[in-house]
Amino acid sequence: MKLTGIRSIEELLEAPETAAKADPRAGVGAGAGKAEARPGAGAVGGLAGKRVFIRVDFNVPFDKKTGEITDDARIREAIPTIKLAMEAGAKVVLASHLGRPKPGKRDLSLVPVGGRLAELTGYEVHVPEELVGDAPKKVIYDLRPGQLCLLENLRFDEGEEKDDENFAKQLAELADVYVNDAFGAVHRAHASVHALPRLMRERAAGLLLLKELRALGRLTTRPEKPYVAVLGGAKVSDKIDVVEALLGVVDTLCIGGAMANTFLAAQGKDTKKSRIEEDKLPLARTILSKAENRGVQILLPTDVIVATSLDAEAGSAVAADAIPDGAMALDIGPKTVALFGEPIRKAKTIFWNGPMGLFETPAFSKGTFELARIMSKASGFTVVGGGDSASAVKLAGEEVAKGFKHISTGGGASLELIEGRKLPGVEALRSAEGVE
Numbered sequence: 001m002k003l004t005g006i007r008s009i010e011e012l013l014e015a016p017e018t019a020a021k022a023d024p025r026a027g028v029g030a031g032a033g034k035a036e037a038r039p040g041a042g043a044v045g046g047l048a049g050k051r052v053f054i055r056v057d058f059n060v061p062f063d064k065k066t067g068e069i070t071d072d073a074r075i076r077e078a079i080p081t082i083k084l085a086m087e088a089g090a091k092v093v094l095a096s097h098l099g100r101p102k103p104g105k106r107d108l109s110l111v112p113v114g115g116r117l118a119e120l121t122g123y124e125v126h127v128p129e130e131l132v133g134d135a136p137k138k139v140i141y142d143l144r145p146g147q148l149c150l151l152e153n154l155r156f157d158e159g160e161e162k163d164d165e166n167f168a169k170q171l172a173e174l175a176d177v178y179v180n181d182a183f184g185a186v187h188r189a190h191a192s193v194h195a196l197p198r199l200m201r202e203r204a205a206g207l208l209l210l211k212e213l214r215a216l217g218r219l220t221t222r223p224e225k226p227y228v229a230v231l232g233g234a235k236v237s238d239k240i241d242v243v244e245a246l247l248g249v250v251d252t253l254c255i256g257g258a259m260a261n262t263f264l265a266a267q268g269k270d271t272k273k274s275r276i277e278e279d280k281l282p283l284a285r286t287i288l289s290k291a292e293n294r295g296v297q298i299l300l301p302t303d304v305i306v307a308t309s310l311d312a313e314a315g316s317a318v319a320a321d322a323i324p325d326g327a328m329a330l331d332i333g334p335k336t337v338a339l340f341g342e343p344i345r346k347a348k349t350i351f352w353n354g355p356m357g358l359f360e361t362p363a364f365s366k367g368t369f370e371l372a373r374i375m376s377k378a379s380g381f382t383v384v385g386g387g388d389s390a391s392a393v394k395l396a397g398e399e400v401a402k403g404f405k406h407i408s409t410g411g412g413a414s415l416e417l418i419e420g421r422k423l424p425g426v427e428a429l430r431s432a433e434g435v436e
């Protein structure tokens with residue numbers, strides 16, 4: 001992907017302007033209209049005193065029962081950009097989504113994430129209850145050095161996922177400068193990623209976003225063949241659309257995880273209680289026949305680990321066409337690990353997104369961890385992407401994680417990138433679009 005027309009946050013720092021102009025939209029109450037520059041100690045360049053909105057992807061994996069954050073990599077990876085802005089004397093406003101809150105519900109708060117960010121950075125993190133309007137404006141206006149503002153879960157507002165201009169305008173009122181460092185979310189045409197940057201005169205890419213686009217570039221510009229992609233995970237209806245396009249890119253496609261169940265069902269196998277996407281069965285059939293016509297190899301599980309409940313202490317390995325009544329497939333079996341391992345060992349390029357099973361539960365983690373081990377030892381250029389896949393690779397062990405050439409924070413985003421699609425969040429940063 002070409003980065004023409006995209007400024008980096010570092011370029012904004014070098015801008016000759018050193019202080020924010022008073023912004024008529026800036027303040028509330030007593031301080032309205034007096035957003036004067038208040039550079040922090042050692043403030044440099046063009047961000048001092050400006051309100052800098054940084055879209056981050058703090059959609060971290062967490063334990064559904066305890067709420068505990070199980071992998072904070074997405075927070076850690078955003079810190080260099082946050083620090084850069086803080087040390088330049090900016091008033092930093094962070095914004096992210098977290099999970100997929102039920103419509104009208106505020107059940108996935110970013111407050112615990114703010115707590116972890118504070119622990120990791122030493123900054124004081126303020127989380128206003130309201131996403132837009134006077135409350136966050138006041139919090140932002142009052143920020144002192146060492147303090148930053150983290151907005152609540154953007155998906156609490158229904159305008160976010162609708163890419164709503166009105167919601168974007170309200171977010172725009174909170175800041176002078178827009179920075180996107182949310183690689184994991186750039187494939188979403190959502191308000192904070194797509195509509196908002198186009199309303200902002202100053203917009204730039206953060207350090208993580210640039211690092212990701214550069215690292216993944218090797219998968220898009222003439223990747224070395226044989227090229228194997230391994231897909232799994234749970235976001236089947238989102239990601240299955242990408243699979244068709246991947247047929248034009250890869251030589252072999254290994255499909256595991258919940259994604260595989262829909263393909264097994266499309267082949268006529270009885271998947272019993274397994275999670276499948278009924279409305280994607282015709283597409284799965286089309287993909288299987290297109291792959292055959294094009295000579296692309298699609299490998300599906302030949303054996304799976306089944307159980308009757310998600311909390312089971314143990315599962316049993318059965319053939320993929322012999323799932324017992326009342327059971328569901330929750331991991332790939334040992335024969336499938338060996339089957340997928342073969343092309344992986346011979347490949348020059350390997351891309352993996354989506355765990356092979358419900359790896360958060362020990363009984364269903366083996367297929368994912370074993371495959372991670374095989375990939376980490378493979379000699380090809382090996383990349384894994386996705387909030388959950390990256391977490392699984394780290395859980396498989398430090399040595400395993402070290403064997404990957406790149407561990408990306410984005411799953412859906414890296415999939416769409418390697419497929420060759422334009423990423424709405426990246427396109428919206430280009431200077432040709434929007435107000436300039």
Ligand SMILES: Nc1ncnc2c1ncn2[C@@H]1O[C@H](COP(=O)(O)OP(=O)(O)O)[C@@H](O)[C@H]1O
Nearest residue numbers: 233234235257258330357358386387388389411
């Ligand atoms: N067979 C399966 N049944 C239920 N859940 C599964 C199965 N396989 C994978 N998963 C779940 O998929 C989730 C990750 O999916 P996804 O978000 O698409 O991956 P990533 O974050 O790596 O892009 C994990 O929480 C995992 O437990």
Ligand SMILES: O=C(OP(=O)(O)O)[C@H](O)COP(=O)(O)O
Nearest residue numbers: 057059184185386387410411412
């Ligand atoms: O976790 C994410 O993607 P991933 O699971 O594909 O890695 C991103 O934060 C996007 O989240 P979304 O798929 O709910 O839009």
Ligand SMILES: [Mg+2]
Nearest residue numbers: 386387388411
């Ligand atoms: Mg995920």
